[in-house]
Amino acid sequence: MESVDRSFLGTGWSFPPTFRREWYGVEMLTEEADVHSSIEIILATVNGERVMLPNFGCNLQPHVFDQMNVPTIAMIEKIVHDALVFNEPRIIVENLTTTAFQQEGRLEISIDYSIITTNTRYNYVFPFYFNEATNIER
Template identity: 70%
Template structure:
């Protein structure tokens, strides 16, 4: 299964960008890794942040200080699902499930997706922090 040519999935800069002095270049990601990097970039990008692609991204930033209740979690699941469906044509989004971790002030967004051309299922978890990080003891 690993011998399948996945060049049709594309090649791009690895995320986060890493530059190597040894060979004067940028680390690249291709195949399944390129798709996974794309998901991370879409979810981490604020809608409107890219001037030439105003609809690109997933606008989670306004929800950083929202309460972790059922309506907020459901809305974040829908926002992430819609952003991935609209911006990543190489995948089918099977499900987006957000699980609150209130002890750490984090919302784990679990994306189950299938790469269309290879019919391979993957899982991606994005940790979305909904409380300000602080070292103050409670």
């Protein structure tokens, strides 16, 4: 079977950065693991958080205490989709679905994506909590 060159996917630091004494270096991620980590970082970063890249990230934190209704969920889906399309050029977002857990105040965002050139399909589920760090019931 022919080996596929995936070097175009790149190599990056693991997040959070991990330093190893054995070889005096930083733990690195390559290929699909680097893409997966990048998606996680994009979804957890607020726009403006990175000074040199003010448009990097997905601005979900302002919506933590929003009511979980259809317009809010649709807006969050659009924010996530646009952030991934704009910030991660190595993937194609195929499908984005959400599942709301009203009692827990949690919205699961399921992202089906393909990596460009390899056409390998993946799925990533990001839990977004509406009632972050509170005991307040709505």
